[in-house]
Amino acid sequence: MAKKGIGVVQVYDGLIPAMRREGHTLEQISDRVGVTRQRVHQILKKFYPDVQPIALVEYRAAEVIGCSTYRLAILRKQGLLHPKRVNFYFRYSREDIKEAFLALQRSCPHCGEPVPLKNQIKYCLKCSADYRRNSYPFKSEEGKRKQLLANASWRERHPERAKEIAKKSSKAYRKRQKERSINQC
Numbered sequence: 001m002a003k004k005g006i007g008v009v010q011v012y013d014g015l016i017p018a019m020r021r022e023g024h025t026l027e028q029i030s031d032r033v034g035v036t037r038q039r040v041h042q043i044l045k046k047f048y049p050d051v052q053p054i055a056l057v058e059y060r061a062a063e064v065i066g067c068s069t070y071r072l073a074i075l076r077k078q079g080l081l082h083p084k085r086v087n088f089y090f091r092y093s094r095e096d097i098k099e100a101f102l103a104l105q106r107s108c109p110h111c112g113e114p115v116p117l118k119n120q121i122k123y124c125l126k127c128s129a130d131y132r133r134n135s136y137p138f139k140s141e142e143g144k145r146k147q148l149l150a151n152a153s154w155r156e157r158h159p160e161r162a163k164e165i166a167k168k169s170s171k172a173y174r175k176r177q178k179e180r181s182i183n184q185c
């Protein structure tokens with residue numbers, strides 16, 4: 001077995017370490033070279049102990065980073081990551097992984113709380129819920145001003161509807177107040 005191993009090393013002269021350095025899995029190398037996965041592992045350990053993968057395939061990169069492969073793919077499609085493509089597979093160098101870490105370790109732009117790694121959302125969970133209820137507090141000063149102007153102009157154009165809504169909303173407000181006072185008792 002050992003003899004055969006040395007033979008493989010000689011025949012492929014650097015292919016195994018080269019593939020490993022590129023981030024190929026032991027399985028992929030064994031398919032290419034035609035020896036078992038275990039044998040590839042032994043050869044690497046015995047003859048090339050210093051060889052480390054410099055570019056990981058996407059799912060391995062995701063494992064290292066601690067997020068889903070899907071999450072990395074999204075970041076890639078958003079143009080936030082630029083892994084090289086080798087033989088149809090995206091390969092993440094150390095730099096790419098560092099970038100992915102930074103892109104993922106985001107904080108909520110509204111409150112500064114960390115945004116969960118696996119969520120495809122801009123704000124943290126609490127702020128996202130608030131945003132869905134009412135997006136006004138999330139607008140910039142300019143955005144708020146525009147919103148108020150738009151509301152005023154709409155009320156001018158639809159005085160009847162505006163009156164109705166005001167009535168309804170004040171009714172809802174009274175109801176909420178009532179509920180609140182009941183809860184406090």
Ligand SMILES: [Zn+2]
Pocket residue numbers: 108109110111112113123124125126127128
């Ligand atoms: Zn937040």
